[in-house]
Amino acid sequence: MAQATLTVKLGAIAANWRALDRMSAPRVETAAVVKANAYGTGIRRTAARLAEEGARKFFIATADEGAELRQALGDGPEIYVFGGHMRGDATAITDLDLIPLLNSPQQFRRQKEAAPTARFGVQLDTGMNRLGLEPADWAVLRDEVTASNPALVMSHLACADEPDHAMNAQQLATFEDMTQGLQAPRSLSATGGILLGYEYHFDLTRPGIGLYAGAPFDDGTPAIDLEVPVVQVRDLDVGETVGYGNTWTAQRPTRIATLSIGYADGLPRASGAGGLLAFADGQACPVVGRVSMDLVTVDVTALTEAPESMSIICDDQPVDDIAEAAGTIGYEIFTSLGRRYQRRYPAA
Amino acid sequence: MAQATLTVKLGAIAANWRALDRMSAPRVETAAVVKANAYGTGIRRTAARLAEEGARKFFIATADEGAELRQALGDGPEIYVFGGHMRGDATAITDLDLIPLLNSPQQFRRQKEAAPTARFGVQLDTGMNRLGLEPADWAVLRDEVTASNPALVMSHLACADEPDHAMNAQQLATFEDMTQGLQAPRSLSATGGILLGYEYHFDLTRPGIGLYAGAPFDDGTPAIDLEVPVVQVRDLDVGETVGYGNTWTAQRPTRIATLSIGYADGLPRASGAGGLLAFADGQACPVVGRVSMDLVTVDVTALTEAPESMSIICDDQPVDDIAEAAGTIGYEIFTSLGRRYQRRYPAA
Numbered sequence: 001m002a003q004a005t006l007t008v009k010l011g012a013i014a015a016n017w018r019a020l021d022r023m024s025a026p027r028v029e030t031a032a033v034v035k036a037n038a039y040g041t042g043i044r045r046t047a048a049r050l051a052e053e054g055a056r057k058f059f060i061a062t063a064d065e066g067a068e069l070r071q072a073l074g075d076g077p078e079i080y081v082f083g084g085h086m087r088g089d090a091t092a093i094t095d096l097d098l099i100p101l102l103n104s105p106q107q108f109r110r111q112k113e114a115a116p117t118a119r120f121g122v123q124l125d126t127g128m129n130r131l132g133l134e135p136a137d138w139a140v141l142r143d144e145v146t147a148s149n150p151a152l153v154m155s156h157l158a159c160a161d162e163p164d165h166a167m168n169a170q171q172l173a174t175f176e177d178m179t180q181g182l183q184a185p186r187s188l189s190a191t192g193g194i195l196l197g198y199e200y201h202f203d204l205t206r207p208g209i210g211l212y213a214g215a216p217f218d219d220g221t222p223a224i225d226l227e228v229p230v231v232q233v234r235d236l237d238v239g240e241t242v243g244y245g246n247t248w249t250a251q252r253p254t255r256i257a258t259l260s261i262g263y264a265d266g267l268p269r270a271s272g273a274g275g276l277l278a279f280a281d282g283q284a285c286p287v288v289g290r291v292s293m294d295l296v297t298v299d300v301t302a303l304t305e306a307p308e309s310m311s312i313i314c315d316d317q318p319v320d321d322i323a324e325a326a327g328t329i330g331y332e333i334f335t336s337l338g339r340r341y342q343r344r345y346p347a348a
Numbered sequence: 349m350a351q352a353t354l355t356v357k358l359g360a361i362a363a364n365w366r367a368l369d370r371m372s373a374p375r376v377e378t379a380a381v382v383k384a385n386a387y388g389t390g391i392r393r394t395a396a397r398l399a400e401e402g403a404r405k406f407f408i409a410t411a412d413e414g415a416e417l418r419q420a421l422g423d424g425p426e427i428y429v430f431g432g433h434m435r436g437d438a439t440a441i442t443d444l445d446l447i448p449l450l451n452s453p454q455q456f457r458r459q460k461e462a463a464p465t466a467r468f469g470v471q472l473d474t475g476m477n478r479l480g481l482e483p484a485d486w487a488v489l490r491d492e493v494t495a496s497n498p499a500l501v502m503s504h505l506a507c508a509d510e511p512d513h514a515m516n517a518q519q520l521a522t523f524e525d526m527t528q529g530l531q532a533p534r535s536l537s538a539t540g541g542i543l544l545g546y547e548y549h550f551d552l553t554r555p556g557i558g559l560y561a562g563a564p565f566d567d568g569t570p571a572i573d574l575e576v577p578v579v580q581v582r583d584l585d586v587g588e589t590v591g592y593g594n595t596w597t598a599q600r601p602t603r604i605a606t607l608s609i610g611y612a613d614g615l616p617r618a619s620g621a622g623g624l625l626a627f628a629d630g631q632a633c634p635v636v637g638r639v640s641m642d643l644v645t646v647d648v649t650a651l652t653e654a655p656e657s658m659s660i661i662c663d664d665q666p667v668d669d670i671a672e673a674a675g676t677i678g679y680e681i682f683t684s685l686g687r688r689y690q691r692r693y694p695a696a
Contacts, residue, residue: 001436002410036612036641037687061642062350062608064688082642083579083608087656088349104580125582129590130606130637130645134582158592167594231431232452234473234482242477244506246515258478260410260431264384264683269676270618289478293384293679294409294430297478308435328617331641335612339385339687340412 002260004228004312006341008041010049012221013211017053019220020191020207025198031057033190033208035065035082040266040337041212041224044072045345050211051077059206063089063098070096080121080152082131090114099151103131108141112148121152126174126188127167128158138178150184152204160192160200161216168196192216214330215320226313226341228261228278231295233306242297243289247273255301257285259310262294265338267312267322272296274325279316280307350608352576352660354689356389358397360569361559365398367568368539368555373546379405381538381556383413383430388614388685389560389572392420393693398559399425407554411437411446418444428469428500430479438462447499451479456489460496469500474522474536475515476506486526498532500552508540508548509564516544539565562678563668574661574689576609576626579643581654590645591637595621603649605633607658610642613686615660615670620644622673627664628655 021030032055038046043065047058051073060069062083069079078099084107085093085100093100093115101123102108111120122145125132132155133141155175159165175188185203191210193200195217213220236242236250259278263269267276272291277284278298289297298310313319320330369378380403386394391413395406399421408417410431417427426447432455433441433448441448441463449471450456459468470493473480480503481489503523507513523536533551539558541548543565561568584590584598607626611617615624620639625632626646637645646658661667668678 001412002431002434003412061612062688064349064351083350086350086577086579086608104582106580127589128592129582129584129588129604130640130643131579158589158594162593165594167589229434231434231479232454234452234477236477240477241475241506241515244476245510246506246513256477260434263680264409266684269680292478293683295478332611332617335641336614336684340410 001342002229002231003340003342004226004261004265004338005344006337007225007227007344007346008045009221009223009225010045010345012213012223013041013046014049014053016211016213016217016220016223017050017055017207020194020205020210020217023194024205025201028201029057029204031055031059031204031206032211033059033206034069035059035061035208036335039208039212039331039334042343042345043068047072057204059208062086063092063100066092066096066098078151082123084123085111085115085120093118101152101154102133104133105137105141108145119151120148121154122150124153124155124175124178126155126171126178128156128171131156135174135178146182146184152187153179153182153184154187156190157188157193160190160196163196172200209331209334212334213318214334222315222318224313224319224337225311227309227311228259229309230307231258231260233257233300244292245290248289253301254299255303255306256288257298257300257307257310259296259298260294261296261312262292264293265340266333266336267291267296268326268328268333268336271322271326274327276322276325277317278310278312279314280310282316284316285310349690350577350579351688351690352574352609352613352686353692354685355573355575355692355694356393357569357571357573358393358693360561360571361389361394362397362401364559364561364565364568364571365401365403365555368542368553368558368565371542372553373549376549377405377552379403379407379552379554380559381407381554382417383407383409383556384683387556387560387679387682389682390691390693391416395420405552407556410434411440411448414440414444414446426499430471432471433459433463433468441466449500449502450481452481453485453489456493467499468496469502470498472501472503472523472526474503474519474526476504476519479504483522483526494530494532500535501527501530501532502535504538505536505541508538508544511544520548557679557682560682561666562682570663570666572661572667572685573659575657576607576660577657578655579606579608581605581648592640593638596637601649602647603651603654604636605646605648605655605658607644607646608642609644609660610640612641613688614681614684615639615644616674616676616681616684619670619674622675624670624673625665626658626660627662628658630664632664633658
């Protein structure tokens with residue numbers, strides 16, 4: 001099999017959820033963000049495991065993601081939709097018992113018309129200017145919304161990954177100002193906000209990246225490994241080149257292993273020039289030449305034996321290291337995890 | 349629905365295949381490369397349409413991709429596997445009638461042992477040092493391989509996208525040298541090699557990116573459109589910021605539209621800082637702030653009406669423009685096309 005194996009450690013994800021739950025202020029509920037296929041880990045298994053651990057509220061990006069999640073969770077756990085109520089979503093919202101986080105007066109009216117008895121929450125914009133009701137719209141709607149008993153009132157921080165950014169305190173003040181006196185449960189923080197401290201937690205936190213041990217949750221337990229089969233190994237003479245564009249030339253006799261993974265599997269093409277490594281029994285070997293669509297080439301000269309497979313994501317090279325090699329953030333690496341991987345969920 | 353709609357124009361893909369077929373030397377057969385889910389377009393529909401157009405040979409990266417393709421094609425068309433015969437592939441090769449392109453002496457022995465009566469081809473390394481038999485191994489195996497009547501003998505060019513690169517002529521000479529006197533059909537060129545001219549075509553060409561009108565096939569007909577719903581629109585005062593990290597600040601009163609697409613859908617995070625546009629009725633609007641996981645924000649101040657949806661991939665901004673904004677190549681954009689899109693195949 002040329003398929004790479006993505007091992008998802010559900011026990012680690014559950015432990016990360018538990019750890020983030022412990023970091024939250026007393027009496028704060030901890031939800032779980034499982035959008036984008038649970039950050040590439042597979043929404044069915046990951047969500048089911050988190051529910052088993054005690055999570056009772058889940059967040060996804062769009063109603064379209066709701067069907068698979070509801071199937072995994074069964075009736076009971078609450079599913080919130082960040083994108084709110086889009087045109088055509090009413091059936092999904094009603095049938096799957098989704099809770100849209102209404103972002104605009106239009107979405108509020110749509111909910112009232114198309115799903116008048118369904119539960120809903122409200123997303124407020126506190127300065128990120130991406131999703132949520134503007135303060136002026138909120139001022140107009142607040143009484144009507146409150147009368148309808150919203151399940152949640154939330155906002156989202158733009159700079160939580162930078163604890164010293166002045167924006168954090170500014171959004172906190174705006175959120176407190178906009179929600180003062182409300183009976184509804186309130187939520188402001190994802191993983192970054194949890195790390196900012198109790199005053200950011202309100203009634204509910206919504207960890208996403210932290211469940212998968214991505215930065216900024218540096219104390220998490222790594223949740224995924226990626227093991228890739230070696231297609232073949234060859235020996236190069238000095239002066240021979242490797243890969244597209246002849247970008248790499250052997251300066252000494254070199255042994256090259258070709259691995260069955262490429263950018264079509266979500267390993268960014270840019271990572272090849274950024275110091276990406278592959279590991280055999282813990283020994284680091286540099287990726288050389290360009291990452292191509294289905295393959296990468298690795299200098300394995302230092303190994304005494306030709307490996308049958310190599311690790312690309314492992315404790316020695318967690319997702320955030322790959323992100324750094326590619327000039328991006330761990331979130332993008334997680335959510336690009338490939339469709340050609342075999343996903344394994346070992347018991348733990 | 350917050351789902352973006354990816355429209356795949358099968359008629360354009362068929363026309364591109366036909367155009368590339370016409371560019372090939374007389375009596376050269378034109379195959380189709382449909383690995384990585386047919387470059388994100390959806391392997392079932394795309395492969396079936398190409399077979400209808402007359403393609404009889406298809407190429408994929410790994411045997412794991414064979415099941416879906418064989419189902420789409422039915423019996424008859426040949427399916428070649430670039431990755432060759434990996435450990436554990438024998439059942440798939442036999443049951444699905446796949447033709448592995450054997451890359452090493454190990455793979456050749458594996459085929460002889462595990463699928464002795466199955467058809468196979470051979471991939472030769474002519475200097476890219478990524479996949480294929482080395483000249484020394486080929487010298488040893490050539491007679492035995494020839495006696496087993498290989499279905500194809502092929503190699504792959506490392507620098508075909510750069511017509512003036514000396515590597516092209518060098519690989520051509522090596523391939524001719526290694527295959528002289530063979531009875532088996534020979535193949536050297538993918539899209540780039542087709543454009544290099546008749547001497548590179550041998551018996552079979554293997555266009556991939558060109559079918560989807562990606563560079564270097566600049567005369568192709570664009571094959572995909574991506575239309576993205578607008579979640580909400582808001583008006584900003586001077587000095588307000590947008591998105592993660594507050595990277596964009598309004599210099600004038602600005603109207604911002606939030607679109608339901610992000611890097612989890614394969615729109616690279618890096619494209620946001622690279623001049624990415626979104627279009628409403630052909631009018632270009634700049635993406636501003638960071639591309640986030642599920643959303644992008646667009647300055648739509650110039651529009652007279654708030655749009656319900658906007659185009660991200662269209663004739664005004666083909667895939668190669670998005671690649672340029674992200675600092676990568678069109679191949680990576682195609683093969684990252686998201687799993688949350690609704691794929692439509694209008695009759696044409």
